[in-house]
Amino acid sequence: MDIGRYSGILKYVVKSIIKIISLLIAVSILSFVLVSASPVDPVRAYIGEVGMANMSVENLAKLEAYFGINTPPIERYWNWFTGFVQGDMGSSLLYRQPVASVIHVKFMNSMVLMTTAWIFSGLLGFLFGIIAGLYRGRWIDKAIKGYSLLIASMPTFWLALVLVMIFSVWLQILPIGLSVPIGVNAAEVSILDSIKHLILPALTLSVIGIANITLHTREKMIDIMGEDYILFAKARGKSNLSIIRHHALRNILLPAITLQFASISEIFGGSVLVEQVFSYPGLGKAAVSAGLSGDAPLLLGIAVISAALVFFGNLVANLLYGIVDPRIRRGSAYE
Amino acid sequence: MTCxxxxxxxxxxxxSVTFTQYEQGLRKTDLRVIRNLNVSVGEGELVAVVGSSGSGKSLLAHAILGILPQNCDAEGNIWFQEELLSPERIKELRGKKIVLVPQSVNYLDPLEKVGKQVxxxxxxKSLRRKQExxxxxYKLPQKTADLYPFELSGGMARRVLLTTAMMESPRLIIADEPTPGLHLEAAKKAMSHFREFADKGNGVLLITHDIELALEVxxxxxxxxxxxxxEEAPVADFQSVDTLRHPYTKALWRALPQHGFHPFPGNQPYAKDMPNGCPFGPRCPQLTSECEGNIQEQTIxxxxxxxIHAK
Known part of the structure; x- marks a missing residue:
């Protein structure tokens, strides 16, 4: 094996792993500080005002002990941290289940939603961006750009509400929310039902994501069409089609990869809002609930997992860059 | 030897080449960067267009090839082999009979292998053979075809760019600053290919800022x-300042190291604030009031x- 050629990549991966570990520690500390400093009283949030009033002092003390109110924060964090390192993410106070299994279930739900949105917004945004960049200044560019700017300046939750109004309230062809029909046994939920419930949240996320990717791709495309090598290709009598196929697409691929993987974080952020509006039981919604009820173990778990996911996306983008771009791939071999 | x-x-x-610009919102201004330019290249000739950097010389090359940017408009007549060219005809000829040799490796797609681009x-098969x-x-190793542009040395890149031009059988090469950053000896050597090409009865239009190189080749x-x-003058006229016609050419001549290195004060006027009449007027020692009128080209x-003062 020719280790020399890959040593650069290996070094990069090792460096990245060290980076992610320190990043995750920082993220968990920050989330913990925030959730500890939050004015939400987890016990009160858990049993509600009425429950608080009716509860005996002994029971209240038991609950407070369960929620760890009286343990010093540093000790609590340390307990969580040592557990986490050994693979135990603790139990969610809210769901009364191990955090790992809560995250697993929610993550799978969100994953379907986010992957659909990610692929759709990536493909369509890429396509629209290229068309707009190629026909810069023409009507089609103006239409695409106008649409993207409009969407980009639209709040996600607002768009979600509008879609619900149109498709669920007026047309009544799609459900208002949740991921399965109400009042149906879990075993009887068909795939079609799941897809139906997925359409609106995925559509909202995609529509929002497209705008961003379109605008970025358009800018890059305009830059590329102004490059000297495009001019030279024209001077050599190449047809527009051949220039686009052989030079423009090839060169836009690199920024597109970066953009696509960087957009993971935005889709993730968007999914929090979308899941909230559609009551879609995903990671985003779980994060909001955990935050509002002071469920520190769950919140920390979700924060760490999502940070890892976003970081991983960027890492993949950088590695792909090295594979696609000959200047990086072959650069080291010719130094 | 004359044309x-x-x-x-x-x-x-x-x-004439005009840029349309929008400045301060929607006010449209036309910027004439090339005006009433005349130049010709005969069979077997290598003609150099010499001008200082940033004076819009490259636009001349782009105008001939019909690859000006969209906000740019060209007027005037171009004949190729005695045939008046239309924009459609230019499209057919470029890359085939009229080829461009650009200045640097930046004109190659950084992500495509050299051979494929050539x-x-x-x-x-026939094209592969021709490329080989x-x-x-041009003394390029055959494995050059599998390299990416960033892997070429400066000299190799120049020769690869030449190969792109020679893949078809051109009659005219337009070379736009083909020797940037080369000292005179190396540049002369690089230019020998163009000289050979011209000597076979073809034409070369060399666009350069390097007057010493132009004088050599x-x-x-x-x-x-x-x-x-x-001014358009046979290279022999540059032997002496007295055989030159235009005051600017004379100033250029005096600025050459072998003729005393006399600097010439002032700068070229920017296309936006061009003086009336002769563009050189404000810097010219022979300026008279007639210079502000229309200056016709004359043959001397x-x-x-x-x-108008040329003798």
């Missing part, structure tokens, strides 16, 4: 100033000059 004894390969008359992504022959001719020199050619001693 008059030859059949023309390229003849440009009254070429062949314009075609893969036929040309690589041999060209047959005729067109001096480019503020968007136009102020087999050279052409745009100056």
């Amino acid at each position: 008059m004894n030859h059949k023309h390969i390229l003849q440009i008359k009254n070429l 062949r314009k992504e075609q893969n036929e 022959e040309l690589f041999d001719f 060209a047959d005729r020199i067109a001096v480019f100033y503020a968007g136009t050619t102020v 001693r087999f050279g052409r000059v745009r100056c």
Whole structure:
């Protein structure tokens, strides 16, 4: 094996792993500080005002002990941290289940939603961006750009509400929310039902994501069409089609990869809002609930997992860059 | 040796290039960067257009090839082999009979292998053979075809760019600053390929800022100033300052190291604030009131000059 050629990549991966570990520690500390400093009283949030009033002092003390109110924060964090390192993410106070299994279930739900949105917004945004960049200044560019700017300046939750109004309230062809029909046994939920419930949240996320990717791709495309090598290709009598196929697409691929993987974080952020509006039981919604009820173990778990996911996306983008771009791939071999 | 004894390969008359710009919102201004330019290249001739950097010389090359940017408009007449060219005809000829040799490796797609680019992504056997022959001719190793542009040395890149030009059988090469950053000896060597090409009865239009190089290799020199050619003279006229016609050419001559290195004060006028009449007027020691009128080009001693005081 020719280790020399890959040593650069290996070094990069090792460096990245060290980076992610320190990043995750920082993220968990920050989330913990925030959730500890939050004015939400987890016990009160858990049993509600009425429950608080009716509860005996002994029971209240038991609950407070369960929620760890009286343990010093540093000790609590340390307990969580040592557990986490050994693979135990603790139990969610809210769901009364191990955090790992809560995250697993929610993550799978969100994953379907986010992957659909990610692929759709990536493909369509890429396509629209290229068309707009190629026909810069023409009507089609103006239409695409106008649409993207409009969407980009639209709040996600607002768009979600509008879609619900149109498709669920007026047309009544799609459900208002949740991921399965109400009042149906879990075993009887068909795939079609799941897809139906997925359409609106995925559509909202995609529509929002497209705008961003379109605008970025358009800018890059305009830059590329102004490059000297495009001019030279024209001077050599190449047809527009051949220039686009052989030079423009090839060169836009690199920024597109970066953009696509960087957009993971935005889709993730968007999914929090979308899941909230559609009551879609995903990671985003779980994060909001955990935050509002002071469920520190769950919140920390979700924060760490999502940070890892976003970081991983960027890492993949950088590695792909090295594979696609000959200047990086072959650069080291010719130094 | 003058252009008059030859059949023309390229003849440009009254070429003007105008940029349309929007400044401060929606106010539209036209910026004339090339005005009434005349230049010709005969069979077997290497003609150099010499002008200082940033004076818009490259636009001349782009105008001939019909690859000006969209907000740019060209007027005037261009003949190629005695045929008046239309924009459609230019499209047919460019890359085939009229080829561009650009200045640097930046004009190659950084993500495509050199061989594929030279062949314009075609893969036929005959083209492969032609490419291999040309690589041999220009002393490029055959494995160059599998390299990416960033892996080429400066010299290799220049020769690869030449190969792209020679893949078809051109009659006219437009070389736009083909030797940037090379000292005179190396540049002369790089230019020998162009000289050979011209000597076979073809034409070369060399666009450069390097007057010393132009004097070494060209047959005729067109001096480019503020968007136009102020003088077109056989290279022999540069032997002495007295055989030159235009005051700017004379100033250039005196600024050469071997002629005393006399700097010349002032700068070229920017296209936006061009003086009336002769563009050189404000810097000219011979300025008179007539210079602000329309300056016609006149032929003096087999050279052409745009100056009413020229003798």
